[in-house]
Amino acid sequence: MNAEIIAVGSELLLGQIANTNAKFISTQLSELGINVFYHTAVGDNAGRLKDVIEIAESRSDLIIFSGGLGPTKDDLTKETIANHLGVPLVFDNVALTYIEEYFSQRGRGMTENNRKQALVLEGSKVLANHHGMAPGMILEQNGRTYILLPGPPKEIEPMFQFEVKPKLAALLNDGGVIVSHVLRFYGIGEAELEVQVQDILDNQSNPTVAPLASDGEVTLRITAKANSENEAWDLIKTKESEILNIVGEYHYGNNDDSLASKTVEMLLHNKLTISAAESLTAGLFQSELAEIPGVSNTLVGGVVTYTEQAKVNQLGIEKSFLDEFGIVSSECAAAMASKVRQKFGTDIGIGLTGAAGPEPHDGQAAGTIWIGFSIGDSEPITRKLQLSGMRNTNRIRAVKLAFSYLMRLLHEKGYEKL
Numbered sequence: 001m002n003a004e005i006i007a008v009g010s011e012l013l014l015g016q017i018a019n020t021n022a023k024f025i026s027t028q029l030s031e032l033g034i035n036v037f038y039h040t041a042v043g044d045n046a047g048r049l050k051d052v053i054e055i056a057e058s059r060s061d062l063i064i065f066s067g068g069l070g071p072t073k074d075d076l077t078k079e080t081i082a083n084h085l086g087v088p089l090v091f092d093n094v095a096l097t098y099i100e101e102y103f104s105q106r107g108r109g110m111t112e113n114n115r116k117q118a119l120v121l122e123g124s125k126v127l128a129n130h131h132g133m134a135p136g137m138i139l140e141q142n143g144r145t146y147i148l149l150p151g152p153p154k155e156i157e158p159m160f161q162f163e164v165k166p167k168l169a170a171l172l173n174d175g176g177v178i179v180s181h182v183l184r185f186y187g188i189g190e191a192e193l194e195v196q197v198q199d200i201l202d203n204q205s206n207p208t209v210a211p212l213a214s215d216g217e218v219t220l221r222i223t224a225k226a227n228s229e230n231e232a233w234d235l236i237k238t239k240e241s242e243i244l245n246i247v248g249e250y251h252y253g254n255n256d257d258s259l260a261s262k263t264v265e266m267l268l269h270n271k272l273t274i275s276a277a278e279s280l281t282a283g284l285f286q287s288e289l290a291e292i293p294g295v296s297n298t299l300v301g302g303v304v305t306y307t308e309q310a311k312v313n314q315l316g317i318e319k320s321f322l323d324e325f326g327i328v329s330s331e332c333a334a335a336m337a338s339k340v341r342q343k344f345g346t347d348i349g350i351g352l353t354g355a356a357g358p359e360p361h362d363g364q365a366a367g368t369i370w371i372g373f374s375i376g377d378s379e380p381i382t383r384k385l386q387l388s389g390m391r392n393t394n395r396i397r398a399v400k401l402a403f404s405y406l407m408r409l410l411h412e413k414g415y416e417k418l
Contacts, residue, residue, distance in 0.1 A: 001172060002035045004060035006052055008068035008077050009151060010043035021066040021149075021156055028160055030210060031180035032168055033223055034062065044074035046083075053084055061144050062168075067151030069134035071113040078137075078148055082121055085141055089119040092126050095135040102133065121148070127163040131155045138167060145171070172225075179232035180223045183243060184257055185250040186404045190218045196247050200239075207235045209243070216397050217259075252407065259403035260288040262418075266407055267298040267348075270415045275344035276302035277315055277336040279327070279353040280369065285399045300344045305336065315339040328354050328364040333372030334380035341374045349374035350406070352398055357391045369398045373409055381409060 005022045012019050019041055026036045038060065042052045049068075056063045068077030082089050096118035103110035117134040120126050127136030132155035139146045147164060149156045169178045185193060190213035194201065197220070200209055207224035222239050226232035244251055253262045267274060276285050286302045289295050305311040308327055312319050317335050325331035333351045341349025354369030355361035361368075367387035374380045383405050387394045411417045 001062050002037055002060050003029055003062040003064060004038040004040065004056045005036060006049075006056060006063065006065050007039070007041045007151075008044065008049060008065060009041075010045075010074070012041045012067075013043050020153055021151065024153070024157055025064055025066070025160060028165060029168075031221060031223055032165070032172060032178050033208060033225070034168070034172070044068065044076060046076050046080045049077070049080045050084055053081065057144060062147070063144060064147045064149065066149045066156055069117065069136075069148060069150050071111075071116050071133075075116075078119065078121060081146065081148065085121075085139070085146075087139070087141070088122045090122045091115070091118050092120045092135060093118075095120070095126065095129075095133075098129075099133050121146075125167065127159055129155055129159060131158055136163065138164070176225060176227045177229050177232055178223060178225050179229060179236060180221055181233075181236045181240065182255045183220045183222070183240065183251055184253045184255075185218045185220070185247065186216070186252050186259060186400065188218060188247065188250040189213075193218050193220070193247060193250070197243055200242060200246075207232075207239050209239065216400060252404065258288075259400050259407075261292050263403045263407055264289060264292040264295050264298060265418055266410060266415065268294060269418055270410070272348055272410075272415070273298055273300050273344075273346040274348040274350065275300050275340045275346040276350040276352070277311075277340035278302065278304050278351075279306055279311070279336070280356040281352045281395050281399055282306060284395055285350060285352060285402055288399055288403075300346050302340060302344070311336065315343065326362050326364070328362040328368055328370065330370055330372075330382040330384065333370035333382050334374070335372070337372035337374035337380050347376060348406070350402060351380075352402060354385070354394075354398065356394050356398075357389075367394055369394065371398065371402050371405060373406060375409065375413065378413075 005025050007019050007022055011017050022039045029036050040052050042049050065077050068075045099114055099118055100110060120137045121139050124137035124139040129135050132150055132152060134150045136149045136159050149159060190211060194211055207222050210221045212219045220243060222236050224232040224235040226235060278285055283304045289299050303314045305314050308322055311317045315336060316339055333353050336351025336353060337349040351372035355364045355366050357366030360366055369385040371383045372380050385401060387397055
């Protein structure tokens with residue numbers, strides 16, 4: 001099955017919003033083994049949308065539309081498709097009742113144009129929208145499948161995950177199942193990872209293995225087709241073991257895991273507390289941790305010591321010490337880690353300092369970063385990075401590397417890594 005994604009909305013062409021829906025849908029389709037060969041964006045114009053549909057029909061069996069299902073006059077996706085396919089629009093009573101109740105519960109009058117959102121293509125499978133008003137729909141006609149989805153990401157993402165994906169899987173696999181499992185790696189580049197597992201990539205059939213790089217991380221998605229979920233998982237686990245035997249040292253988690261979530265998981269499991277002193281990252285390390293539920297049981301606190309004076313005042317590092325070794329140095333990172341651990345009484349202290357760029361700082365080249373780790377009463381350990389990205393990219397990578405190094409150091413010290 002070859003798919004095409006058509007995003008509808010003039011705001012996309014004007015650059016007012018990014019087409020994140022296409023990225024999301026493509027990722028989901030790749031898990032199902034569906035090829036996506038084209039992304040198209042078209043404005044709120046019936047004529048141009050009709051042209052785009054005709055082109056898509058000439059080259060794709062699955063056409064997915066996002067946007068243009070709302071109540072206003074420029075929301076014309078389903079009307080245009082209905083006219084093109086010769087299929088009437090009819091009211092879906094379940095959707096209409098939901099919309100009416102939405103306004104009633106909020107004590108607001110419902111304008112007539114909101115009824116339009118409950119119109120669906122006659123004969124289509126209606127997709128419930130639990131996070132908005134306009135339902136989605138799936139229609140099969142003339143050997144093609146047309147899927148219409150709302151535009152807001154908070155609506156389209158759960159609708160695709162829970163409504164569309166299972167139906168596509170069943171359609172593709174004749175009642176069987178398709179299961180995907182993502183392995184996450186850090187500390188190895190996409191090109192190097194591919195070289196390491198090249199034999200696996202060259203000889204894949206079922207399950208398939210697909211690499212993907214994002215924000216300095218690399219993933220391998222394993223997708224298996226089988227008659228049952230248990231059978232699919234058996235195939236996945238066999239392939240996973242084969243992969244991890246080669247590049248397991250870089251593997252940190254699976255699926256929706258992040259470096260921050262796995263760090264928190266390890267800290268909680270080992271009943272360890274942590275604090276951080278941040279210079280170039282200005283609180284980003286702690287912010288990433290704070291996104292993880294339950295982190296209050298491990299993250300005690302921290303300080304942002306962006307300037308030399310802040311390092312003196314907030315952490316008690318002697319100015320003469322900083323004058324001798326410099327702010328961007330192994331010694332400074334180690335001192336920051338030790339001082340913040342003592343200040344907050346935690347098991348672990350982290351210190352991040354460096355020259356984020358684009359200009360040199362403290363006599364050090366842009367991208368020079370030091371991370372200090374103070375774990376218990378042991379001597380602090382430091383790691384030097386020499387990054388070459390843009391300023392904020394360097395800050396993000398420094399935080400991710402801090403998580404990665406910390407998990408490795410704790411594992412080396414005998415703490416369990418889940």
